[in-house]
Amino acid sequence: MSVFSKDFMWGGSVSSMQAEGAWDEGGKGLTTYDAKGTTKFGSDWKVAIDFYHRYKEDIALFAEMGFTAYRFSLSWARILPDGEGEINEEGLRFYENVIDELLRCHIEPVVCLYHFDMPLALQEKYGGWIGRETLEGYKKYVETVIRRFGTKVKYYIPINEQNAAFLVELLQLPPDTPAEERSRLQAVIVHHMFLASASVRHLARNYAPHAKVGGMVNFTPVYPATCRPEDILAAQRAARSYNYQALDVFAHGEYPSDLLKEWDMAGITPPMQQEDLAYLRQAKMDFLAHSYYMSITMKGDESSNGISVFMRLIQNPPKNEYLQQTEWGWSIDPVGFRLTVKEIYERYRLPVFTMECGIGVDESLNAQNTIEDDYRINYFHEHLKQLKLAVSEDGVDMMGFLTWGPIDILSSQCEMKKRYGFIYVNRTDTDLKDLARYKKKSYDWFKKVIASNGDEL
Numbered sequence: 001m002s003v004f005s006k007d008f009m010w011g012g013s014v015s016s017m018q019a020e021g022a023w024d025e026g027g028k029g030l031t032t033y034d035a036k037g038t039t040k041f042g043s044d045w046k047v048a049i050d051f052y053h054r055y056k057e058d059i060a061l062f063a064e065m066g067f068t069a070y071r072f073s074l075s076w077a078r079i080l081p082d083g084e085g086e087i088n089e090e091g092l093r094f095y096e097n098v099i100d101e102l103l104r105c106h107i108e109p110v111v112c113l114y115h116f117d118m119p120l121a122l123q124e125k126y127g128g129w130i131g132r133e134t135l136e137g138y139k140k141y142v143e144t145v146i147r148r149f150g151t152k153v154k155y156y157i158p159i160n161e162q163n164a165a166f167l168v169e170l171l172q173l174p175p176d177t178p179a180e181e182r183s184r185l186q187a188v189i190v191h192h193m194f195l196a197s198a199s200v201r202h203l204a205r206n207y208a209p210h211a212k213v214g215g216m217v218n219f220t221p222v223y224p225a226t227c228r229p230e231d232i233l234a235a236q237r238a239a240r241s242y243n244y245q246a247l248d249v250f251a252h253g254e255y256p257s258d259l260l261k262e263w264d265m266a267g268i269t270p271p272m273q274q275e276d277l278a279y280l281r282q283a284k285m286d287f288l289a290h291s292y293y294m295s296i297t298m299k300g301d302e303s304s305n306g307i308s309v310f311m312r313l314i315q316n317p318p319k320n321e322y323l324q325q326t327e328w329g330w331s332i333d334p335v336g337f338r339l340t341v342k343e344i345y346e347r348y349r350l351p352v353f354t355m356e357c358g359i360g361v362d363e364s365l366n367a368q369n370t371i372e373d374d375y376r377i378n379y380f381h382e383h384l385k386q387l388k389l390a391v392s393e394d395g396v397d398m399m400g401f402l403t404w405g406p407i408d409i410l411s412s413q414c415e416m417k418k419r420y421g422f423i424y425v426n427r428t429d430t431d432l433k434d435l436a437r438y439k440k441k442s443y444d445w446f447k448k449v450i451a452s453n454g455d456e457l
């Protein structure tokens with residue numbers, strides 16, 4: 001008998017700006033990503049892999065692989081072009097078509113409502129999540145989505161990797177913002193994002209009682225560099241700040257005492273309105289979702305707050321001598337994956353859903369128009385082996401496993417060279433070519449894994 005339940009969900013995950021393209025079509029408003037222009041790689045966010053026009057072809061490829069779930073984010077600006085005013089019917093229709101196509105192929109749509117990108121108007125008018133008006137716009141957008149999609153969508157993720165999303169927002173601040181002001185604004189953003197997540201739970205209760213809402217973090221296990229007590233303390237503090245504080249709020253509906261202490265010691269009071277804390281308390285999440293890419297190590301004399309963890313992840317992940325690394329310096333740690341789901345489940349006793357996992361590699365097609373990506377097969381083989389142990393030996397209640405970028409898409413930094421897919425997309429950073437799709441060797445391997453519900457790895 002399979003280790004995974006028979007309704008265990010298998011599939012993949014993408015975001016709107018990394019996949020869709022069609023940046024100025026279908027009545028979509030401009031977004032913060034559109035405003036970034038051309039990157040240092042010579043790429044931009046305008047066409048991505050053109051999922052907007054090719055979604056049927058892509059969904060057919062996922063269906064052939066046997067996907068039972070697909071997570072994608074909606075572009076807020078396709079639905080509310082300025083983020084808070086008029087509703088754009090054409091944008092809603094596009095997503096409804098995608099959802100209908102998924103359902104026709106027996107693939108469960110898992111809808112993420114915010115993945116780092118927002119209508120530019122909100123950024124310009126209110127400083128993005130700094131303004132409470134942005135939260136009000138988000139609520140209107142979410143209500144529109146939930147009411148429109150009704151029973152078609154059963155799973156919602158309010159904010160992608162919320163613990164990282166706080167910090168992505170913070171990076172938008174002018175570099176000369178004084179440190180104290182930065183900390184104050186961080187607390188404002190954190191509070192508004194938690195209220196936003198809670199609003200999805202409340203709105204689902206009103207308009208889609210069947211739907212389950214999952215708070216999501218980027219979970220990164222933090223290992224002490226040695227068994228020196230100072231290193232252990234630093235690793236624990238970093239893990240609290242980066243991984244657990246957000247999960248605490250999702251699971252318990254309350255700010256944890258260490259976060260309140262941090263704010264208190266820094267003399268910060270987030271802009272709470274009277275009803276905010278009750279609003280959070282009444283919006284505990286139904287499940288906990290996470291992405292997983294790597295673990296990191298920490299020494300006692302290093303800064304161990306969430307920002308410094310995040311900066312190390314995106315700039316210079318530390319090497320762990322026991323682990324191999326990807327070409328981008330990310331440690332490959334399958335046991336860290338087991339620890340991740342085990343930690344989340346043991347602490348919170350809520351079902352766990354892996355939303356993203358994968359390896360980014362610089363690849364090109366061979367003469368047979370495919371890629372022999374045995375390294376990717378090996379990567380997933382090892383990670384899934386650990387996931388099975390987490391279920392069979394640790395008793396973790398797992399809802400599903402979604403891979404990141406099941407088809408090659410732009411990376412978070414807009415780099416097409418960094419490919420995660422089972423399906424190759426024919427374009428480079430600077431040349432859009434014909435955007436044709438080709439199956440890699442791992443395509444058939446993952447198909448077999450899904451067909452056997454994880455028995456055959």
Ligand code: BG6
Binds near residue numbers: 015160218356413418
């Ligand atoms: C996750 C993000 O943190 O990591 C994705 O949700 C991102 O948007 C993914 O693409 C992989 O990171 P990268 O930088 O390799 O694209």
